[in-house]
Amino acid sequence: MSGVFRASAAVLSVFAAQLLAASSAFAVSFQPKTVPLGHPANGDIVHLTGSSLLAVSGHNTEKRWLSMIDVTSGKATPVPLLKQLQFFQRAKLAGSEQHQLVGLATDGLWRFDISAQKWLPLVTGSSMYRVVDAKRLLSLDFSFDLNGDGLSDFLVPDFNAWHLFIQQADGSFVQDDLALDSEMMVFNDRSNYEAKKPQIVDLNADGRLDVAFAVDDSLTVFAQSPAGRFTTSYSLPLGVGLTPDAQAQQRPGDGRSFENLVLTRLERLADINGDGVVDVVVQQQHYIDAMEQNYNYLIHYGSLQNEWVRFKGKPDQQINTSGIQFDVTFADLDNDKRLDFYTPVAQIGIGAIVRALVSGSADIEMQFYKQRPDGSFGDKPTYRQEMTVEIKITSGQVNMSVATVLKGADGKASLLLADDEDTLRVYAPVGAKLFSDKSVKQSIELPLRGIESMVVDVNGDGKEDLVLPYTNQESKASLTNQVQILLQQ
Helix, strand or coil: CCHHHHHHHHHHHHHHHHHHHHHHHHCCCEEEEEEECCCCCCCCEEEECCCCEEEEEEECCCCEEEEEEECCCCEEEECCCCCCEEEEEEECCCCCCCCEEEEEECCEEEEEECCCCEEEEEEECCCCCCCCCCCCCEECCCEECCCCCCCCEEEEECCCEEEEEEECCCCCEEEEEEECCCEEEEECCEEEEECCCCEEECCCCCCCCEEEEEECCEEEEEECCCCCCCCEEEEEECCCCCCCHHHHCCCCCCCCCCCCCEEEEEEEEECCCCCCCCEEEEEEEEECCCCCEEEEEEEECEEEECCEEEECCCCCEEEECCCEECCCEEECCCCCCCCEEEEEEECCCHHHHHHHHHHCEEEEEEEEECCCCCCCCCCCCCEEEEEEEEEECCCCEEEECCEEEEECCCCCEEEEEEEECCEEEEECEEHHHEECCCCEEEECCCCCCHHHCEEECCCCCCCCEEEEEECCCCCCHHHCCEEEEEEEC
16 A cells, blocks of 8 residues: 555544544443333323422223332322312422422312322412313312412413412412303314413513414413403404404304315414514414315514513414424524424325325434524525334324434534434434434333423433333334433433
């Protein structure tokens, strides 16, 4: 070998070593911790902030369970259930340094005393949930700190109002009722009731959170007073072209053709561009027919006018996606203080459904859009990755494996995608592209329903961890009825 070739080989060797070192530096590594439950982890998971405790629910055809996992000790303890309990959540209560487990029951709100291993009443009251589902125990977002005092307040839906229980410093509660009808739809001899989703944002720039609900193309706003009460409501016109509520309802037999139908709905209120003012995100559903749809997202950036946030009728930015999205997320993926957008996308149509049923699988694409300095998101995804979803005809179950993002101590996210049942691919953060095209493989036994995984900083070290729930239908018997916590190193 000539001197030139030897020198070139040496340079390439050094360059390769540098690349390997760089990729290793960015690779996420985990310390796995497995906790047996004794029941399937097919319900919901809630982290009690300020502790290493996880509340995990599960069910089968006859029974429901709730367990408390101590991640530090790696042990799970069964939580006794009230017959009237329907939902659980975490809450910061007076006299406690960390969040506690609370429940919404048919007769009001309860808290779980870990030391005494029993439920104690918090607030007596009614809700929309008058009857218990004996086969499900799930989490529900009803705990919020609305007045910034560090204590949780409870917002509970009912048929003609939302009941707001505002916690006082001594642990007592005062109640405000936010008058608002739920939506009701009749199907032959059945009736379905659904509460409108509360939007908790500051809409009058007074530094206090308000509670708002979309009604047609306007907001019904319950503004927080200086005393921390919500007794006055206002109608705030949006003017962004939302479809009236009655027209947005989709019921068979209405005599409406879905061909070329466009429905425009409020997706969320949030500060998308990081300027401190609330923005509106609108979802447009474009129907090709009753089966096939495409979604777009229109962003109207807010501005202050006469002490209220207002929005222009024409969107400031637009995110064009294809297919159907079922888990839309706005999050700051690269720590630039602006929210980016990502979602799994499925192409749904008669042909796609038939192919999925025949093959037992369907393709899903994860699409990511980075927000640029000017607030735009581009015409095409900044980054995309394909994954496969398993469809089981025998059980009627759709299994989507792990597909999520995980932030490190620097606030930048890595992309985690399952490659197969025992391989997790980690795509490191890379500047303007968001993620690297190449991944680092890690051998981890993954659950079939990885879509139910939860990302949370379990141990409070500033790095997000991955919590994986395993049910009683895993492909390997050794994996059933447990939770695995992947602690980011």
